[in-house]
Amino acid sequence: MDTMSEARLQTQQRSSRNGRETSLWSSGFGMKLEAVTPFLGKYRPFVGRCCQTCTPKSWESLFHRSIMDLGFCNVILVKEENTRFRGWLVRRLCYFLWSLEQHIPLCQDAPQKIMESTGVQNIISGRAPGGAGEGQGPSLVKKEVQRILGHIQTPPRPFLLRLFSWALLRFLNCLFLNVQLHKGQMKMVHKAAQAGSPLVLLSTHKSLLDGILLPFVLLSQGLGVLRVAWDPRIFSPILRALLKKLGGLFLPPEANLSPDSSEGFLARAVFHEALAPLGLWTGALAALRSLRGWGRGRRVCAHVHLAQPFSLQEYTINARSCWDSRQTLEQLLQPIVLGQCTVVPDTEKEQEWTPVTGPLLALKEEDQLLVRRLSRHILNASVASSAVMSTAIMATLLLFRHRKLLGEFSWLTEETLLRGFDVGFSGQLRCLVQHTLSLLRAHVALLRVHQGDLLVVPRPGPGLVHLARLSAELLPAFLSEAVGACAVRGLLAGRVPPEGPWELQGIELLSQNDLYRQILLLLHLLPRDLLLLQPCQSSYCYCQEVLDRLIQCGLLVAEETPGSWPACDTRRQRLSAELLWKPSGDFTDSDSDNFEEAEGRYFRLSQQSRCPDFFLFLCRLLSPLLKAFAQAATFLRQGQLPDTESGYVEQLFQHLQATAQEEGFFECADPNLAISAVWTFRDLGVLQQMPSPAGPMLHLSPTFASWDNQEKLEQFIQQFICG
Incomplete structure (x- = not known):
């Protein structure tokens, strides 16, 4: 859910020649004002498509280009036309009549169906773990099932x-x-629901209001009610009893036990069968508890994004x-890193380590890997579906490009739209900037200077940390270019000093093979959660995408060296030697996979006037994470090991805070960056x-016990940092 301001100034709009900007003239003063719109040209970006590689049928069948033109609707606007009745009294009672007409399916025999289900019957008969065959009679197991079922839900x-x-x-x-x-x-969600399979919705939880809005949106659009499972420990007994009557589902305490435990197996089996009955509004009261004071300010607008559904069965296959x-x-x-090898292995990186807890413990290793890879796809779709807010753009400008806020705010918004990301705001540029600064007033200082200008300065300490978290929301839009810029910085690190003039850096020739290598090194170093790299996407394809983005944005210019094959010539150089003898169906020598043909391709940094600032801007987008990694490498000499993971994370976080106080770079003082490092x-x-x-403990490996190897690790990370 995204929130945006509502500007109510009376203006006249006049489209500019390029169709992407609008000039607004105030009726009273005749002053030209620029407007920011959430689209380029005629249409706004349509975001949230599913993976075409893993779910090609869903990608094609659940989407049609005509749905891009359907526009928006206001889901909380209920009028007389939304009910079956007409008249002046209906117009006054339309909210109540609308709620009475909502279809709420009942399931009175849900406990009996759960008791008769195959999984529960296998446990009662002793054919499954935790059943009557393990020292318990069928009657005792049946009573235990009824007890667990009563803990999960009551009839709504x-x-x-x-x-x-x-x-x-x-x-x-x-x-x-x-x-x-x-x-x-x-419409895509409706089409997926018509297939007859259960529809699973995952929320990014951008706001406390998600627990209210999502069930309401589904109900108002004819999708029925939302089934939500909650941990009972976060609710009081009275609130839990009320939510059960509203259809809430609560995890039994035994569900988090070891998969080898008979109690845990029984609780998970009952809960699995209980997911079929009704569940509704369980998140609403939980969110209402934290909304005290929301109604005191001005009303705002909200935008709910839904990514394209896909078939889980198709994805699994x-x-x-x-x-x-x-x-x-x-x-x-x-x-x-240790200098023992210079060639990057031609293989993909294995799934990063993540803690396996809760329901994942009951799955096989292969199924755990499937769930983790599925989570990568879902994370990619959720980020692509989320609109970029004005606070993220303003925070990025204040941290990295603090010059003229009005002009650069408009520029950065347009660049975000050009990359296919949606924005959650619109209105007059000056009003948007003023409103955004009012939202950030606790983290910035406003200073008036001569001639009526306003100087905006981020507050040090927690203010900079908050701005860094907001600016991270803009990183996915510029992620490919940021990775490429840091890779170029790493390639130039041994040739040109970082503080050297841009003209000196532009002299250096950058071979395409060296660029591929540096991009691959950075891709392997960065967490895949940050890169949003889908499991089905090859790292080498991503390298080519990064290089293409750098060329498209004008940072790299192709340089044809004497004797090299022209970059614009697409003819095969060794056609007779490599391809003529191959069968017609052999595509192993495609241009996208053969990187040996790129040996003679070189690039230079563009010498356009805007390139130095843009290059530095892209590098600084990744600087908080990379600097946190570099400081973590330095902390290896000071950290107290062995220690638990949580204990060492706390040690590192305190070190990041202390370093921020000394150097003034508070963007690194984030516990999430410490965990990632x-x-x-x-x-x-x-x-x-x-x-x-005492449990799993972290130790410093013998390889990095020497200061020499620790220094090599720090230097390897430092090469990608600029500014």
Whole structure:
């Protein structure tokens, strides 16, 4: 859910020649004002498409180009036309009548169906773990099933559900001016629901209001009610009893036990069968508890994004068929870091380490890998579907390009739209900047200077940390260019000093093979969660995409060396020697896979006036994470090991805070960056996790016990940092 300001100034719009900017003239003063629109040309970007490689049928069948033209609707706008009745009294009671007409399916025999299900019957009969065959009689197991089922849910109350939906509709109208939903995105969800399979929705939880908006949107659009499972520990007994009557599902305490435990197996089996009955509004009251004071300010607008659905069955089949051999980060990168090897292995990086807890413990290793790879796809779709907000753009400008906020705010918004990302704001440029600064007033200082100009200065300490977190929301839009810029910086690190003039850096020739190598090294170093690299996407294809982006944005210019084949000539150089003897169906020598043909291709940094600032801007987008990694390498000499993972993360976070106080770079003082650094160093073989009586403990590996290797690790990371 994204929030944007509502500008209510009376203006006249006049489209400019390029169709991307609008000039607004104030009726009173005749002053020319620029407007920011959430689209380029006629249409705004349509975001959130599913993976074409893993789910090609869903990608094609659940989308049609006509849905891009359907526009938006206000889901909290309920009028007389939304009910079956007409008249002046209906217009006054339309909210209540609308809530009474909502279809709420009942499932009175849900407990009996759960008891008669195959999984539960196998446990009762002793044919499965945790059943009567393990020392318990069928009657005792049946009573235990009923107890667990009573803990999970109670029969919902339809009248209470309708009454609550009416109250929620009135509350949302008091809180929001409107809640926008793209009709095309909703049409895709409707088409997926018509297939008959259960529809699973995953929320990014950008706001506390997600628990209110998402169930309401589904109900108002005819998709029925939302089934939500919650941890009972976060609710009081009274609130838990009320939510059960509203259809809430609560995880039993035994569900988090070991998969070898009979109690855990029984609880998970009952809960799995209980997911079929009704569940509704479980997130609403939880969010309402934290909304005190929201109604005091001005009402705002909201935008709900829905990514394109895809078939989980189709993904499972295709994902398992395309698994290939991979190497760990330690195998890929450690020899290069230590200077033992210069060639990057021709293989993909294995899945990074993540803690396996809760329901994942009950899955096989192959299924755990499938779930993790699925999470990468979902993360990619959720980020692509999320609109970039004005606070993210303003925070990025304040941190990295603080010059003229009005002009650069418009420029950065247009660059974001050009890259296919949606923005969640529109209006007059000056009003948008003023409103955004008012939202950030706790983290910036406004100073008036001569001639009425306003100087905006970020507040040090927590203010800079907050701005860094906001600016991270803009990173996905410029991620490919940022990776490429840092890779170029790493390639020039041994040739030109970072503080050297741009003209001196532009003299250096950059071979395409060297660029590929540096990009690959940085790709392996950075977490895949940050890169949003889908599991089905090859790293080498991503390298080519990064290089193409650098050329498209004008940072790199092709340089034809004497005797080399012209870059614009697409003819085959060794056609008779390499291709004539091959069968017609052999595509192993395609241009996208053969990097040997790029040996004679060279590039230079462009000498255009805007390139130095843009290059520095792109490098600084990744600087918080890379500097946190570099400081983590320095901290290896001071850290107290062995220690638990959480303990060492806390040590590193305190070190990042202390370094920020000394150097003034507070963007690194983030606990999430400390966690990312520890996990990356664990994959790289810098830290080793070993069992102990007190639990798993982190140790410094013997390889990096020497200061020499620690220095090599720090230098390897420092080469990608600029500014």
